[in-house]
Amino acid sequence: MGFCDLVFLYSFLLLSRISCAAEVYNITSLQPLAQGRTLVSPGRIFELGFFSPNSSGNKYVGIWHKSILPRKVVWVANRDNPLAVTDALASLTITSNGNLQLVDEKRNAVWSTNISVSSNGSPAALLLDSGNFVIELKKGDEYLWKSFDYPGDTLLPGMRLGFNSKSGRRSFSTSWKSENDPSTGKFLIGLTTQNPAQVFIWINGSTPYWRSGPWDRAMFVGIPDMDDQYLSGFHLDVNVRQGTKYFWYNLFGKTLAYLYISSEGVHKYMYSKYGENWNLHWEAPKFPCDIYGTCGPFGVCEASKSSTTPICKCLKGFAPTSVDEWSRGNRTRGCERQTELFCESNTSRSVSWSRKEDGFWKMSSVKLPDYHEYSSLDDEDCRILCRDNCSCLAYAYVNSIGCLVWFKDLIDISEFSSGGADLFIRLANAELGVEQKKIKIKLIVSLASIFFIIMAAIVFGLYKLRANQKGTIKVTRNEITLTDTTDSSRESLQEYIRTQDPSELLIYEYDFDSILTATSNFSITNKLGEGGFGAVYRGKLEEGKEVAVKRLSSCSGQGVEEFKNEMLLISKLQHKNLVRLMGCCIKDDEKLIIYEFMQNKSLDTLLFDPMRRGVLNWEKRFNIIKGVARGLLYLHHDSYLKVIHRDLKASNILLDENMNPKISDFGLARIFQGTQNLANTQKIVGTLGYMSPEYAMRGIFSEKSDVYSFGVLVLEIIGGWKNTSFYDHETELCFLPYIWHIWNEGKGLYIVDEVLADSYSASEAMRCLHVGLLCVQDNAADRPTMPEVDFMLSSETDRPQPKQPLFTFQNSVSDRRPRYDNTCSANEATITLLEGR
Template identity: 65%
Template sequence: MLANGHACTSSDGILSFMFSESGMDWYPNFESWENPCDNYGACGPFGVCKPSESPICKCVKGFMPKSNEEWSKGNWTGGCVRRTNLSCETYTNESVLSKGTDGFLKLERLKVPDFHEFMSSLAHDRFEDCKIQCLSNCSCRAYAYVENIGCLVWFKDLIDMQHFPSSGEDLYVRLAHSELGEGKAIKLIASLTAIGFMSILVAIVFSLHWWRAKQKRHVELTARRLGSTSMIKIHRDGLREYIGKHDPSELKIYDFDSILIATDSFSITNKLGQGGFGPVYKGMLPEGKEIAVKRLSTSSGQGVEEFKNEMLLISNLQHKNLVRMMGCCVKEDEKLLIYEFMPNKSLDTFLYDLMKRAVLNWATRFNIIQGVARGLLYLHHDSYVKVIHRDLKVSNILLDEKMNPKISDFGLARMVEETQSLENTQKVVGTRGYISPEYAMGGIFSEKSDVYSFGVLVLEVINGKKNTNFYLYDQQLGFLAYAWNLWNEGRAVELVDEVLGDLYSSSEVKTCVHVGLLCVQDNAADRPTMMDAALMLSNEKDGPNPKRPVFTIQNSAHHPQPHFENTNFSTNEASITMIEGR
């Protein structure tokens, strides 16, 4: 028996293949997929049909359903109405082109609406003329420029629009200016992105010539003052979110369990030090790399600010005399910063130890002074943004395996604009003996505050003693005034640590004492910049004669002492500062 079959198309446009074995009892063997968008005007005027979405109908941007009730029932044939009247319809007493506030929204990959008109008077290759022609006529609702056809315009409601996944034409729908804000913002963002990209290329080219240190683009620079007192009690989830939003491109997020294994569960035998921020531990990663892990103390409210500050700031600073951050870790109440490991720990472990001090010969001390100067010069002048450390001291200078210095602990650091010179704060932070007079007495800090701290550090490295532990009661002299007296009397070399004997360069010692005393001048304006200090240390520039320091910092139980906030990394430094004028 032979089988019979034939194809037919229904009134709804559905193709069917009918099949019968006997020539009777026909039944459909195949039906084409019914596309609901093929129904004419399925979404009504100014509605676009997209069969792959639910609901299939949406209003064109700038339009809204004519009847929300009907749309909620799935009846979209009523279509959409304009949300904002066109400017050319509102201001009828002006010419259309003079208003210039209407615009066009681009809709891509469309089956163009019904009832178009062909502008035969325009050239086939003039897209812009098509746009102007439509814009000049307030009745023109949309236009399209179709390849090999030309300019099509619509003067009636746009009906029977369908969105295709591929191909289709671009349709430009007329909208009021206020409805085009988002589109213009996208164009603006695209333009700024292109400009930014070109700027980066130019910066890369210049960097090859200037050999400047690597600069990063992520850090919001969005926060002009890193850290905020309102964030002191930040929730752990909030901090994790904060890190996610500001995650620098090269800052690795470590798994807490891997750090736990690396530090042997924060074993006391791996503890390197203790400070106001919390303890620091030595660790060993699986690949054999040694690390230093700074663990935020859960009882330190201020430590959260320091954690954010140090994480965002130092991760974008790259210099051989700055400690390198490798990553961070946040899990519940645990907040960790992971650094490269410094096998010789901090400078104070040698300088203030009677047995280890001899390891610091003069060449090593001079190299440390010069290295710290280069690091500060980078922060103040050469980095992508000016940074004021605010807590420079001997215990914050780490030493690598070759005794090269690296500035660490950026928890109190501040970024300032290139044009900014002074900042004022109600909260004085730092370490007794290193705080400049204007900062301690008036809360005013600048790069010259770091210069003052550097001067104290230079004189301490030369002498081998803490400035706060030195005071000649019979002469009422503090450490800085004592150093100035020796220099003024031509006896600067007598400041040298006695463990060095005569094994030092007298010219280098005199230069360092001179620079150190200039850096600790009471008036910030009298102090050199770090650029000038570095040039003087390398004998490329001469400096003026320093004035005698007036302010003296001493340990005394006989006078009332003002309290200043302290975030020391070493436990051997007190948190009370006394500044006396003489």
């Protein structure tokens, strides 16, 4: 090696040692952080040190991403107590009482953590790869202090905005005073106490400047460009017991990001992939309509992205409060109602619904107004609630939220080109009349032109319906079949019931009038829900017993064959995890099945409801998983009839008053004879997302088909996600592949529903996750049987490793789906594929 090479090597090593000496990985009482040095996180992602903003005569201690430009300081310790830029002897140290303290050249404390620390141990300050600056006493113990508890103008992944209503502690982000001055500015961003909550930007802590609209579990409905996938990374956690509500976000892969509020009051979302420079992903307010209340009460702002001035108009039925001010561009006083409401002019009696009744006008794709109030009603009951209260000015039903109503002035409404929600505004009948007349004229003309076509279609449809309903049933111990006959379905079924031994057929035929009385003529207030085969109503019989009545829709996919199948099959099955059939009722075209009443409705009404899923703690979820497994075990192996359910899903799991699960809806079930364990059909029935690959593609079904559906259900229960609504943009994976991917990376607990926080058994959750993945194997032979599933759920035992799922029969971003017929289905559709493939 030559002399020049030696000199170069020596210089390189010297510079490396100097560089390393400038970086430290903790701060202790023996090793303070002096100027010229920086504290670096273990993965060299974040860095903490002294900095002075451009053209500033002050010096601060702050945190920034180490290798990404332009450098953005994401947290400042002494933002309101700067050091002099000439102070070269200032340092950050840990004092004898265990507090972090920033001292100036005269050893005066400029900033301190002000916590009480036990004298046992040697506290050290560390900078984590999350950007969280912490004090720990002993490795592995809970941190004594965290910078994440004291946000500045920036929200990093894992940092939280929100409040604890019991302690009164609130967590906000506050802007810098200017780009060169980190001191507290006039803009503050935080979470409201409403249900559901909104994110607000306030000026000086009280004047609204911008708001997000209510949270719908995946996104804020007032931000149409926001990612609405379940794993977009944004979360809003509510813990009623602890009185906490926090908004936070996390990231996947190698993406870095931060949210911050600028000194001008603009909320920005910045991101960097693989260490590249920062890019702007989203910002608000960006357009004139984003500013809170731009068009005043009862005014609407048209959210045009091309206009530099707000385009305001009044809601239908309203006019500017001051025409003169409105014409001059001052819309702060908004609009006022032009025609008095009928209910307001009849205050001496309750709201009357006559020819002059008030109505509702629908606005689509809007940012819902401020001051909403939440109610846990369905869409029809939400309308009735608002209709029957004259003080209710508007209502909206958002699928992933529920019922929202407004009793205060409607303010901060924007009209979007897409996204948003539907808003129904109360108007006097006179305001609705003109529009309704136009609609009636159009309808009359249209109906007149197609009248004969409709009549012909009705006659043909009735003919086909009568032809399809002809048949009798032949029942053996192992099989139910349908044979052609000239008797009507009603007569043949009633004749069968009359001729059967009551000990063999434990059902009762109810009188139709008694069911009408029990359900108050199928009143909307008694409606429990609606599925692909019709509505279910709550009823109370004369003797006082509560029942659930399934009223099969005339256009339901469940016809005579399925009705008979369910009634006769379930009457012969008795198990604590199967719903109990009490009887049936047949009158003309009405087909009713009467079940025992389940106090807590179906599993999906809790599991997929962002406001109610917290009721399902881990103990209840684990009990539901084990209960459904025992019910399937009975159907497949322990009953004298071997039954394949073929439509196991969350909406077909009912919950009693103690949250015990009961499998319901046996309209699509099939009975196997003797040792038969495999069948093939050309009529594929079931629900998209729950169907096994061999059944969905080739019509082959067996008990392993139910095992597959059970596996999907288990994974939904663990994560609180609906399989058909799930897609992760980062990995470009849908439900099953994503869960396997996370599990395979050793991060299985990431799947557990966020509302459970840390109040669950990690071992039980991992056991259920493992079993669920084994149940959804592509190859039916690789799936366990229900006895094996029940054993694995009940004990810690060696389990085979699940293979990566390659097939998925779910929605994807490209929406590549098989063609199917969804006949008159509602909500979660039961699918019929007419030809097996």
